[in-house]
Amino acid sequence: MMQKLQRYGGAMFTPVLLFAFSGIVLAITIMLNNPQIVGGIAEEGTTWNSILSILENGAWTVFNQMELFFVIGIALGLAKIANASAVMEAVVVYLTFNYFLSGILEYFGSTFGVDFSQNVGSTSGMKLIAGIKTLDTGIIGAIVISSLTVWLHNKYFEKKLPEWLGIFQGSAYVVILGYFMMIPIAVVVAWVWPIVQSGIGSLQGFLASSGTMGVWFYHLFERALIPTGLHHFIYTPFMFGPAVVEDGIVKYWMGNLGSFAQSTESLKAMFPAGGFGLYGNSKMFAAPGIALAIYFTAKKEIFSQCNRIAELGSTEGSELEIDEHASYIVDLACAIAYDTQERMLLIVENNGAIQNFDPTAMVEVPCIVGANGPEPLVQGTIPRFQKGLMEQQVAVEKLVV
Template identity: 30%
Template sequence: MMKYLQKIGKSLMLPVAVLPAAGILYGIGYWIDPSGWGANSVLAAFCIKAASAIIDQIPILFAIGVSVGLAKDHDGTSALAGLVSFLMITTLLSTGAVAMYKGVDASEVPAAFGKIQNAFIGILAGIIGSSCYNRFKDTKLPDWLAFFSGKRSVAIVTAIVSAVTAAILYFVWPVIFAALVAFGKAILGLGALGAGIYAMLNRALIPLGLHHALNAVFWFDTAGINDLGLFWSGAEGAVKGVTGQYMTGFFPIMMFGLPGGALAMYHTAKDSKKKSAASLLLAGSLASIFTGITEPLEFAFMFMAPGLYLVHALLTGVSAAICTLLPLRLGFNFSAGLVDYILSFKAPMAVNPWLLIPIGLVFAVIYYFVFRFVITKFDLKTPGRTDDEDEEEEKLELANDDFTAIAERVLAGLGGKDNIVEVDYCATRLRTEIKDYTLVDEKAIKNAGVAGVVRPSKTAVQVIVGPKVQFVHDELKKLL
């Protein structure tokens, strides 16, 4: 079950990767017309509307992205199935449809059905679409139905399954929606403390890949909070000085705090290993600062020093709580990096973006000294401090872009191509299914210059590569 949830989290990275396009368009539009939000400029209005075409359709993007991501061969037929499932469920459970079933006026329909087009339903539709594809893509029918054999049967089966699912959700969705809203209101009611708890849990769930489920409640319109959408649109429900509170606290951490922690890890590395540690930590820091992608840094110490990662999660919560109390609001479409920071300057709900600089510098200092103290006090095995690194070993660096050589070493460390069942990738990780876990040599994999290796189960191995993971994956697929 946990492995399947991780796969869902991985599949969400495909639609999430589309969001920076919306961020760029929103940023340009609001820079051109920060006060009129497009009313005073045709070009600004064009950019803002183009961006909203992406943001407003996040549930559909999730349905398609999850369906493709979970399909065994990522075939486009699965994407169609995911879309069919989403359209079926949301149409059958729309306010107008439910009013007709009940024989009442639309105003009497429970509010839950007015929010049926949300990220949660999008993910569910993606799961249904991919499951039907994986199960029925090779179906063989009698000659008189042969036209509908194989992949042509997938959408038909998906429609049937989705109709049954909609019938179940007719009774279940109001309960689920009420629970999500209650959870969201409970966190909202805690103010700054609630924002801190959310941010801490966001980091704490990353090792399990479950943070996306939590984000769907606060960033999108699953439970009526929609922090991300309202921050950029300024639509009804947005409140200046409040909207953005579930995003702002990540900027000091990703742009300043984690790089400060990386510097501490470099300074505490063994002298003979500082060079190899520097290459890993510098690459991870640059990714965190500019794009907000933190996995290369976090996985560099997450499993070697889990206590230090817990400190990182707590500090993230502190950052979110403090930023909520201050007159500072920032938002992002992808993650809390420099690109999104610049683009959000003129967003409708932005408040005092310049305050990030002094706050971020303070967190950089805090991270540096806290990380350095904890590492040395408890002799934590962060990059450059592990015992097995005393042996001189040749390590390939991702910076050399020799992806073929890197893929060859990763494949050898995984036990060779005969030991590989399936290989895929997400934003920063290679995800592989293997036959025999005893053939895996983690040390050999790490010598390829990757950030780390995670083994969620006996048949799963995840290799933390970083933002260049696609190129390593492509070379690995060629070798297979």
């Protein structure tokens, strides 16, 4: 069960990998299009402003179509066979679901307490997904519908139909089943999701006003679930969904970066929800945690032996044995600390030490060690045969790492 949940979490993470490049481009274009940073060249109407705006719009692709990328990522990661077909089926079924939902709300919206005539965005709870005006179910809806489609795919993709129905086998059969499955699901979502949206709105207000304690609980759960691979379920609705701000913290931050930069007000006051995006700071507790783990799991007599060695400055008479590797590490530390210019054999980046070999490869060569760390000594070139063996080893290492 745990393996299945971890695989599910991994599939959810697939589209997240796309955000890094888009985020970097957005940050750069927004910065270079800020008149307070680059001057009048970035004023609205200038050629510079127009070009940077075009580049910024392109970088918004991943964030503006986030639901579709999660649909694709889930199908790609969870399909047991014919992954490409599963992706196509998931996209078709997800769009079908949204067309059903849109039609239900257009004709029967008042029955479900939804005003379909409202503009998308803001507090309307509506959104345009692939040009379809529908309820904003966010990445949660994308993940659920894609997961159901993958289940259908894994179960029925290879099912054999009578010969005269052969044209409906494979992806066509999965999409047909998905079509009929989406009808009741769309009705249920039209009834339930407005209530969920109301609850999410209340959660936003609660977490935004709960201060440090709310952020603390969020980070606690996110970090605690990392070993299980289920932490994606905690941070995804906050970072990329509407748990605290519309469209998620990442998109909100990028979209308002310019106004944040131009304001003299504190970032905490302007964007209190940003505290949920600082989970990297929680890693500062890793080192004390490791130290405590060592302390509570180590044999207690080891500490008294270490104290004795520290007092005497020698391991003589101690129950602890010092091997060659330990001595070598101490010698290395002393050479750096006291700038002794010790000659030692170390594994370092080649960087020209072996002149006819990859400069970025890690090689074991003689070095002079001082206050600036190890400085490899030039070894010249190596014969073709040895070079071939070493290049093969480096290639394997790069593939593995």
